[in-house]
Amino acid sequence: MNKEQLELFRTQLLLKKQEIHSDAGKTMTEMTDQTTNVPDPNDRATLESGRSFELRIRDRERKLLSKIDEAIARIEDGSYGICEDCGEEIGLKRLEARPVTTLCIDCKTIQETREKSVGQ
Numbered sequence: 001m002n003k004e005q006l007e008l009f010r011t012q013l014l015l016k017k018q019e020i021h022s023d024a025g026k027t028m029t030e031m032t033d034q035t036t037n038v039p040d041p042n043d044r045a046t047l048e049s050g051r052s053f054e055l056r057i058r059d060r061e062r063k064l065l066s067k068i069d070e071a072i073a074r075i076e077d078g079s080y081g082i083c084e085d086c087g088e089e090i091g092l093k094r095l096e097a098r099p100v101t102t103l104c105i106d107c108k109t110i111q112e113t114r115e116k117s118v119g120q
Contacts, residue, residue: 001081005092009099010075016099017068020061027054067100074102083107 031051038044074080081090083104090104
């Protein structure tokens with residue numbers, strides 16, 4: 001992978017990180033602004049369900065943030081785009097679809113097959 005491609009991935013990762021931080025800030029603002037008392041149990045349940053859903057999304061994004069930081073570190077140390085299992089290059093199409101990935105498509109397929117067989 002050339003420097004231009006690496007820089008493109010770095011920029012993409014940094015933008016995603018910034019977007020996640022911005023969304024988290026909006027969520028916090030909205031949740032602190034919604035301090036109104038909702039007397040109707042159904043309305044309150046709907047509000048709480050929405051909050052719970054929003055928090056689950058933010059938790060997933062929090063986990064993605066650590067993967068983004070790890071991917072940026074791999075760009076800096078020169079290991080970005082190399083499969084951590086087999087050591088081969090990860091295809092550009094796979095990196096474009098999932099820039100935080102650490103496995104090539106073949107190793108990921110093997111991992112998922114193992115997980116399915118263990119889960120049965």
